[in-house]
Amino acid sequence: MNKIFTALVFIGVPLSVVGTFMHWSSILLFIIYCITIIALASFMGRATESLAVVAGPRIGGLLNATFGNAVELIISIFALKEGLIGVVLASLTGSVLGNLLLVAGLSFFVGGLKYKRQSFNVFDARHNSGLLMFGVIVAFVIPEIFTKTMTKNDTLNFSVGISIILITLYLAALFFKLVTHRGVYLTDDKNESRNHEEEPEWGTRKALIILALATLAVAYVSENLVHTFESVGEAFGWSELFIGVVIVAIVGNAAEHATAIIMAYKNKMDIAVEIAVGSTLQVAMFVAPLLVLLSLMFPVAMPLVFTLPELITMVTAALLMITISNDGETNWFEGATLLAAYFIMGIGFYLL
Template structure:
């Protein structure tokens, strides 16, 4: 039933997005159409990556989900950079970190915990990811903010470029570690019947749908960016709120849906890999890549966040590490993460 609704929304939303853009419909109306269309397209991306995850395993499946899910946000951010909306891009990166660690993980733990009293996942992966989260957010994001007070804009940008290259190199090394040199070293068996499950689509069909959905999202996202200014003025939303909450939720809709579905099926390894793996990809690959891409545009983007953004991200990382480091979860821990997200959401709305 839900899949039919998303299918109808996709086949209605994509043509409406094209027609509305060509006929210059109201920005507020188009903002709603664009957002709903991206969410509907993201559902197809989620189903395709779920099919691939059954064939390829939880780590590669989670990585694929995070990558194609983050592709949506990357596309939105590139067009926002081109439009000079650096504040929106930095805020959307913050929103992705908060959304994945608190909203996605929180909903996954809560939904899965309601059905199963106790759920477990690979504790070794959790601890490995904890170290990377600490490095990516607390070291690589905080250091530029602190040092930038004593630097010129040019020096800050140079430092951001250097840090970005280091982050991307370490992220690629982390993938090599998990998928090549230490693949299968820390095994963990889940309670589900994933080996008996049949994928919804074949591997070729899944990849084709992923590519087509990503191309459609790219078109819709480019037009979505042009509605931000009008929508912000109409509803009294700041660039910070649009980026942290709206863009982050819409841009990460694919992994939101997939992670919750995996948790409901008691496939916590995949759910955690999507939530935490997506955060690591945002912090260690997408954000640095956007810094480098911004060098091609008139407005450059240093890797310097505002103090509220930094404090929110550091808090989310520490809370996630404390909750997930034992390799087990339940509905109350999920509710704790959701409560933290709501508190931060109120703060960013009123800021």
Template sequence: MNKIFSLLVFTGVPLSILGSLLHWSQILMFIIYCITIIALASYMGRATESLAIISGPSIGGLLNATFGNAVELIISIFALKEGLIEVVLASLTGSVLGNLLLVAGLSFFIGGLKFKRQAFNVYDARHNSGLLMFAIIVAFVIPEVFSTEMTNSKSLALSIGISAILILLYLAALFFKLVTHRGVYKHQNDDPTHEEEPEWSKRKAMLILALATAAVAYVSENLVHTFEIVGETFGWSELFIGVIIVAIVGNAAEHASAIIMAYKNRMNIAVEIAVGSTLQIAMFVAPLLVLISLFFPIKMPLVFTLPELISMASAVLLTVIISNDGETNWFEGATLLAAYLIMGIGFYFL
């Protein structure tokens, strides 16, 4: 599999450059860009897996989520530059749904097929549950509720204030988890870090991450320009492109890494990737994009549509209920996947 992704990277990147210079078909280029980003994401996943083995599950999961979300952040910034606010908000929704339902669902399902019962740190699960409830149900719902009684300028000001609070609380959460309370809430099923040897050294892994991120930035800028033609050709709305297509392509690194970790029964890292990535999207990436949009002609308030809010809130509640016992199995994974499919069908027909 690694050889296939290597082939895709070393053919996809040159084809992306050549196709953009020669103005190939937008549909063809959309496919090439998506495949290239997914292949590059696999390199990012392998690099962060090496770093996870070196650094431990918490820091490794955070690094994986950060570099995985860097892909989506880059795509979203270029989409903001083009004024595609609906696509950006939809891609944020898709990331939340994709991480909580698709990534966690596939991890629980595939890991559960190999192991009857898998356990992870229940203390981390409960800590993350509270943050998920706050970030999605409080911080995302409040702007929608209050904006109906406000002018656009006041709604944007509210979004800026909430964004600042979210970023500060996210940084406080990292400080709590990695500094003041690191190791305080140990669990008997915590992943041992000495079982495997990293594929790459720390320096090589960081170099590959940097190069892959730079390549993703170039390909992502071109990918954004294909959205309009692709949407018209296939009859896809901006909402569907953002929620499903951009979210899956942008989070390919986390998808692969979390599933691999679950298959190896390293559930702490798998859960940290899925849930930690969601928290980073909701509490850091989304508010950061609101602040970045202030530098572009079209500003982005943190106001989602009703279907987006209900879908995200439902995903959070379902994930909290399933994960709060610190154990999982294949049926719980299938339940999360079923919820993702139902929501995907709904967004397709909107």
């Protein structure tokens, strides 16, 4: 599989450059861009997996989530530049749904087919549950309620205030997990010791160089991908909402999708869960508010206000994930439940 992705990178990147300058068909370019980004994301996933072996599951999961979300952040910034506010908000929704339902669901399902019962750090799960309640339910639902009677300018000011609070709390959460309470909540997990015995695929320096180069390549391809959205949407009858929730979210989170499933198959559930849930928290509490603040530099600013379908699906996904993960154990049926919820919501967004 790695050889296939390597070939796709060395073919896809030159084709993306040539196709852009030669003005090929938007649909053809859309397909080339998506495949290239997914292939580049696999390199990012392998690099962060190598770093995770050295740094441990928590930091490894955080690195994977960060660089995985970097792809979506880059796509969203270029979409903001083009004034595609609906696509950006929809992609944030899709990222939350994709991580909590698709990534976690596939991880639990694939890992559960090999192991009847898989466990992960229950203290991390409960800590993340509280942050999910705040980051997804409180921070996204409250603005929708209050902004009903606000002017456009007040709505934007309110969104900026919420964004600053979210980023501050997210940084405090990282400080809590990685500094003040690092090692306080540990479980006797045999996977942890096995983690330290495993040899990384790439050394630290090589992994960091590959991460940097892949991120630069993704930035270039993503900018061109955004320009194809309108033409592709008209050709296939896709709404702006569906493109953001499903297409951009899946392409933007390809690195996390692949790595989390591989980690679950290897019974490294601490890393798999940290990728799925940690990435969601990063999107809700860092990426989304950061985009709100960055949008102030563009002609059209983005308030942190979602549509009703987006809000209801995100809240449902968060509550379902909290219910399933709070016991620190999982199996294939729980994974199937998450996947079923994702497909139901995906059909709904397609038909909207």
